[in-house]
Amino acid sequence: MNDMTVAQAGVTLDDIRAAHARIVPHIHRTPLLHSRLLDELAGCEVHFKCENLQKIGAFKARGALNAVLGLDDETAAHGVATHSSGNHGAALAMAAGVRGIPAHIVMPSNAPAVKKAAVAGYGGQIVECEPTLVARETTLESVIAQHGSHVVHPYDDARVIAGQGTTALELLEQLDGIDVVVIPVGGGGLLSGMSTAIKSLNPAIEVMAAEPAGADDAFRSFGLGYLVPQENPNTIADGLLTSLGDLNYAIIREHVDTMVTVEDETIIEAMKLQWTRLKSVVEPSGAVTFAALLEHPERFRGRRVACVISGGNVDLEKLPW
């Protein structure tokens, strides 16, 4: 799969536009936030695209809705399924609720109570399993065998990628003259979708990925020129622990201009600034982009920067400071 081309990955601007038309009644057009004080701190003009204010508190609502709403009726009737310990599970449960079909979400037994509550709150059926990748996959297979559910992968799926890409359509309508867009990367769903839209609409805009130094498989893959998996990730950005997907890598290799990594301490500093100055609750994975500005200021000096805040789902009892 490492030699897959963008064409084979099969996500075009038209797909992203079709996704937007499909999901727009069910998502928020999230606002851009701006703070003069944060501009001064960062040494550039920075606008935050606030997907922490999206339905379910993260951009994942977009991809899950596009996948679920695009199913034919017969497939949809059997429901959808995934394994997730994070925002994708809540997003898929919400999307299934919109469509009026069941969603089976395989979650590790040690998933945080708040994450389980979110899935259950959107009407998802939680199927618990042992906290190993093998157990997650075998449990998901048994769910499929039992219910005939359609699986929606959290990022390595063209429909999900197109859905996440709709974030960029809105951003480019909301702000003119962008020099660089900074996007977090974990599995690469948001990055591959947004970079496709941005490069199709305005190739002059720099697309930069930001990744935690403790889970830097995308950074290493990008530099090496082939996909290397993430082993033993160690970062507070718990939404970005996973390895880059195959489809995502094919697209990213083509459309992403630059990548930077950031240390966890910078992520915490960025979070605190966004909480206190924007008054906006940002999760660690969502603060990685502003952390990139703080840790690599020379890359942004005097430029107009759009930073994606990917989500805002945090456990207030377990803050990382």
Next chain:
Amino acid sequence: MNDMTVAQAGVTLDDIRAAHARIVPHIHRTPLLHSRLLDELAGCEVHFKCENLQKIGAFKARGALNAVLGLDDETAAHGVATHSSGNHGAALAMAAGVRGIPAHIVMPSNAPAVKKAAVAGYGGQIVECEPTLVARETTLESVIAQHGSHVVHPYDDARVIAGQGTTALELLEQLDGIDVVVIPVGGGGLLSGMSTAIKSLNPAIEVMAAEPAGADDAFRSFGLGYLVPQENPNTIADGLLTSLGDLNYAIIREHVDTMVTVEDETIIEAMKLQWTRLKSVVEPSGAVTFAALLEHPERFRGRRVACVISGGNVDLEKLPW
């Protein structure tokens, strides 16, 4: 002063409109936020007027700007002064900066470092004193003697009241069909200003004040029919510790329909819900209004409610949970 009438207090809808025209280039028209999930929890339709997104992170920017921008040039030339351990100090420093005049802010030596940093960040001159009310007042007098500064009281001032009232002008433009507006009360600046505007524009709207049970002087004064001072307040809502002002009481007695008190544990619950569901950082004093909905749901059932979030300045190192 307890027998002062509204007419003597001297704040009219015209004053509030004039204040809005004066300050509008320098303030944010703060958004209303809404969450279906919070509606379900509260059993009513609740819209949050987000003054935590106001300049300096609190509504206090409005009153301070109206007072400072309305000064004649000769008075302004000597600068302004106040004593404050909270948001009014930052607001007055910011307003003086807009006018290009000095601001001397008397602060107790034990004021939190973040509050001092805010005042200094807006260019205010901090004058430290012992942490007693007597020391604050004598230090302020010496500042006046030295610089001839004009004093702007945080709430017991008609210009400040008119400035805070502009919050209601915006709210009533932003949302139709409001049944009740819930407003926090400490010194009473926001409550007296907003209630004047609301009752002038639409007397059918219920104006309700929300106050911490541990600092309930306004609640007691309202019930008793005369002004009783707050002694030994004990609440996490550190912006609402102070006693009601004389001008404020005269207006509130006339224009406020109902008052409720809330326990600190409900304030914390309200804060957490606003942080996690609205993704909005709200300070304890700002969460008192939503706490009123949670603690007294029968007062709001099925109604359209506007809740003022008065501010969002918190120390992330000292959260109340």
